[in-house]
Amino acid sequence: MKNAEPPHCAMDPDVDGQLRLSGSWTLSTALQSAQVLGGIQAPVRGMDARDIDQLDSAGVLQLLRYSRSAGLADDALLFRDEHRALVCTIDEVADERPRPQRDYGVAAALERLGRSVHAIGGNIVVLLGFFGENLAKLARLVRQPRRLRLTATVHQMEEVGLDAVPLIALLSYLVGAVIAFLGSTILRDFGAEIYVVELVNIAFLREFGVLLTAIVLAGRTASAFTAQIGAMKAREEIDAIQTLGLDPIDLLVLPRVLALMLMLPLLTFIAMVAGLAGGVTVGAFDLGIPPQMYIARMHETMELRHFLVGLSKAPVFALIIALIGCLEGLKVQGTAQSVGERTTSSVVQTISLVIILDALAALWFMHMGW
Amino acid sequence: MAIPSRDRHDGDELAIRVRGLVNRFGNQTVHEGLDLDVRRGEILGVVGGSGTGKSVLMRSILGLRTPDAGQIEVLGADARADDPAARLHIERNTGVLFQDGALFSSLTVGENVQVPLKEHHPELPERWHYELALLKVKLAGLPADAINKLPSQLSGGMRKRAGLARALALDPPLLFLDEPTAGLDPIGAAAFDRLIKTLQEALGLTVFLITHDLDTLYAICDRVAVLADHKVVATAPLPEIERLDHPWIREYFHGPRARAARGSGERETERQA
Numbered sequence: 001m002k003n004a005e006p007p008h009c010a011m012d013p014d015v016d017g018q019l020r021l022s023g024s025w026t027l028s029t030a031l032q033s034a035q036v037l038g039g040i041q042a043p044v045r046g047m048d049a050r051d052i053d054q055l056d057s058a059g060v061l062q063l064l065r066y067s068r069s070a071g072l073a074d075d076a077l078l079f080r081d082e083h084r085a086l087v088c089t090i091d092e093v094a095d096e097r098p099r100p101q102r103d104y105g106v107a108a109a110l111e112r113l114g115r116s117v118h119a120i121g122g123n124i125v126v127l128l129g130f131f132g133e134n135l136a137k138l139a140r141l142v143r144q145p146r147r148l149r150l151t152a153t154v155h156q157m158e159e160v161g162l163d164a165v166p167l168i169a170l171l172s173y174l175v176g177a178v179i180a181f182l183g184s185t186i187l188r189d190f191g192a193e194i195y196v197v198e199l200v201n202i203a204f205l206r207e208f209g210v211l212l213t214a215i216v217l218a219g220r221t222a223s224a225f226t227a228q229i230g231a232m233k234a235r236e237e238i239d240a241i242q243t244l245g246l247d248p249i250d251l252l253v254l255p256r257v258l259a260l261m262l263m264l265p266l267l268t269f270i271a272m273v274a275g276l277a278g279g280v281t282v283g284a285f286d287l288g289i290p291p292q293m294y295i296a297r298m299h300e301t302m303e304l305r306h307f308l309v310g311l312s313k314a315p316v317f318a319l320i321i322a323l324i325g326c327l328e329g330l331k332v333q334g335t336a337q338s339v340g341e342r343t344t345s346s347v348v349q350t351i352s353l354v355i356i357l358d359a360l361a362a363l364w365f366m367h368m369g370w
Numbered sequence: 371m372a373i374p375s376r377d378r379h380d381g382d383e384l385a386i387r388v389r390g391l392v393n394r395f396g397n398q399t400v401h402e403g404l405d406l407d408v409r410r411g412e413i414l415g416v417v418g419g420s421g422t423g424k425s426v427l428m429r430s431i432l433g434l435r436t437p438d439a440g441q442i443e444v445l446g447a448d449a450r451a452d453d454p455a456a457r458l459h460i461e462r463n464t465g466v467l468f469q470d471g472a473l474f475s476s477l478t479v480g481e482n483v484q485v486p487l488k489e490h491h492p493e494l495p496e497r498w499h500y501e502l503a504l505l506k507v508k509l510a511g512l513p514a515d516a517i518n519k520l521p522s523q524l525s526g527g528m529r530k531r532a533g534l535a536r537a538l539a540l541d542p543p544l545l546f547l548d549e550p551t552a553g554l555d556p557i558g559a560a561a562f563d564r565l566i567k568t569l570q571e572a573l574g575l576t577v578f579l580i581t582h583d584l585d586t587l588y589a590i591c592d593r594v595a596v597l598a599d600h601k602v603v604a605t606a607p608l609p610e611i612e613r614l615d616h617p618w619i620r621e622y623f624h625g626p627r628a629r630a631a632r633g634s635g636e637r638e639t640e641r642q643a
Contacts, residue, residue, distance in 0.1 A: 026541070027487075027491060027502075027540060027541055028491070030491070030494055030498065031493055031494065056541035056573075057502070057505060057506075057509070057538075057541050057573065058498075058502055058541065061501065061502065061505055082574070085571055085572040086572045086573055086574070088572070089509065089568065089569070089572040089573075090505065090509070090572075093505065093508035093509055333522060334475075334522045335475035335476060335520070335521075335522050336475050336476065337475060337476035
């Protein structure tokens with residue numbers, strides 16, 4: 001490839017006010033040609049572009065813009081024949097120009113704020129509607145058990161439940177150990193280290209067992225539900241399901257909801273046991289409480305109500321995680337970016353809702369004296 | 371006057387030269403010693419049955435696939451070389467319209483067209499990127515307000531036009547079109563054919579056009595290359611191809627659909643004349 005001549009222009013010595021252009025007027029020389037055109041001082045009455053060597057649409061656009069701003073008539077521009085088709089094509093389309101949409105500034109920020117508040121309100125309504133629809137379909141399932149997708153449900157149970165066991169057990173064990181450490185440093189000052197047993201027991205049975213499980217599953221499972229269903233939505237698979245006379249709720253949502261509602265209480269139980277084990281370990285190695293003594297103390301002081309309070313929250317959290325995960329998936333709109341946005345949104349929503357509900361529940365159970 | 375035009379800047383008559391191309395997937399052979407010439411300034415239609423490797427050929431020429439053997443020259447540069455300068459030369463001078471447009475779904479049409487401009491010409495001010503993108507969008511026959519729309523808000527035909535606008539962003543002398551009219555209704559397909567022809571004449575493009583659409587072949591192609599038996603069995607203007615005695619060509623060009631397309635192609639020619 002030989003290098004193109006730079007763009008050049010000079011006043012024609014023969015014709016008054018006639019500009020003679022030469023060189024290469026293309027995209028790669030666009031900056032130079034803008035300088036050349038900007039440097040013209042004398043009044044221009046016509047342009048002769050017949051000596052131009054290479055010309056492309058960027059160059060034509062510049063020349064047309066310049067001639068228009070200089071107030072030249074259409075026939076004041078001369079082009080070589082082989083360039084004329086290009087010039088005509090561009091001249092036809094180069095006139096109207098909408099500005100790019102800009103959304104900067106205070107007004108736009110306020111507008112976005114208003115829109116997102118409105119959207120949150122709409123989201124709540126949609127979520128409640130989805131919840132109702134699922135309840136109705138669930139009731140139908142009780143009357144017509146044939147509709148249950150048993151294979152899909154068992155498959156989901158394996159994915160959301162069994163596969164999550166190692167992760168949940170490890171995290172709960174570590175958090176149990178941390179709580180034991182924390183408690184012991186404070187209780188040691190009062191010589192009451194043995195109360196670490198009650199601390200870990202109550203914390204894990206009432207709150208942390210279920211909360212930790214729900215948060216891990218919100219990150220692990222709600223995102224998976226959204227991405228799976230969202231990808232199907234984006235590829236029009238959900239539409240196909242509907243046109244085949246099947247019900248996407250029956251087929252995709254209910255198996256996930258049921259699987260999670262069955263598995264989350266079981267995982268919660270595992271989390272509780274693992275958390276208590278963490279407490280036992282710290283007691284044995286750091287606090288000088290031998291396991292036999294720790295477990296004997298546990299038997300003495302443990303109350304069933306703590307366990308029941310903790311476990312009673314598990315199905316509620318499961319329902320929230322499964323419903324939001326599936327609903328966000330169904331909201332996906334055909335683009336790769338939309339799948340990402342919905343997945344983020346489902347994880348954020350489930351984790352926040354789980355924590356908010358847990359706080360409200362703690363308050364309520366406390367006042368009920370349970 | 372001996373001023374070289376941009377259509378023959380290095381004196382070579384061929385835009386693409388393929389020699390002895392071999393492509394295999396496992397033990398399945400797609401191309402075996404394939405030769406192909408694309409002349410500058412022509413619209414070459416590439417036809418062939420399903421699985422004859424039309425898309426593989428295009429991907430090999432574009433450097434998206436490394437062939438098992440053979441030479442490929444694109445605009446005087448060796449497409450198979452690992453030389454970054456040669457690759458850049460080819461990338462800057464080719465535009466590709468993929469089958470479904472392959473627009474970036476998270477960007478608006480305008481931003482899609484600006485991607486190559488921003489990548490290859492970062493020195494230009496942003497306003498110019500925008501104006502050039504707008505020009506290309508309108509050249510591709512889209513209304514100006516389409517520039518702020520997302521690909522998901524466009525119909526299939528408009529997505530193709532947006533893809534064409536992005537392919538034209540850098541004013542490439544060489545344009546690859548993969549099934550440009552597939553999935554369009556006959557009226558939309560005919561309009562797209564005319565658009566390609568108009569742009570090709572105005573911008574002096576060389577067009578490598580893969581198609582199944584007989585109407586497209588009759589309406590706009592200067593020459594047609596037929597892929598069969600792992601190679602190009604013929605490259606010639608349509609009337610010559612039709613006369614060839616090859617089983618696939620006979621079936622393709624003398625079936626009921628071909629007769630209808632030929633009729634409409636002739637009507638089109640008469641109308642233009």
